[in-house]
Amino acid sequence: MADVNRGNRPLSPHLMIYRPQLTSISSILVRITGNALIVAGTLIVWWLFAAATSAEYFAMADAVMTSWFGKLVMLGSIWALWYHTLGGVRHLIWDNAVALDIPTAEKLGWAVVVGSFVLTAITVAVL
């Protein structure tokens, strides 16, 4: 019986046929932001390594870090970091099998989106 229709089963529809929803978009953004943080991580490690090497090397790394490009990467990464953090908290909540109904999940989605911008604004204001 287990061999019936093996390899020729109906597959779930491709993701692209669904209308974008807050829950799906806020979920994929957690993955994108988390993985994109490798850019800031690499830049920070390089900056630290340069500081530990010499004043000349530090001057070079610091020029990149404080250039408009470096600042743009850091600003984007601060937002990505807070978004990923709040998205992670949402997952920690969901892991307890609570707040999984659609209205609550959508409220949490908005909380993550709005919260990430609020925390970014606070971070920029403080630093």
Next chain:
Amino acid sequence: MRYLTDRKRATGTGSAKSGTAHFWAMKVSSVALLILIPLFVFTFGTIVGEDYATVTAYFSHPFPALIAALTLIVGFEHFQSGAQVLIEDYVHGLAQKITIILIKCISYGLMAMGLFAIAKLAL
């Protein structure tokens, strides 16, 4: 005819396999990062943009050095774990194995490089 039950045939062939250990490791590191990340952002953030002497002096203090070191350890551990899941979802076959090895080498390489730098600055 094979005298195997469906249950027996399914065991160990699912996509999850040993997924619980990986899942739990992600949970533990994410909770640790929940504490470390705000501390790192507001210690590291204040020193970026300062001159060489100020930066080197700053990391000779235990608190910012320890926070930076812990954030690099737990952060890159969390990253390689999460990036592995990303690769497993979109890359398959031999390319998947190579990409996972590569991302783990990069993660632990950056972690080691950062820790070396902090140790040198701190001591």
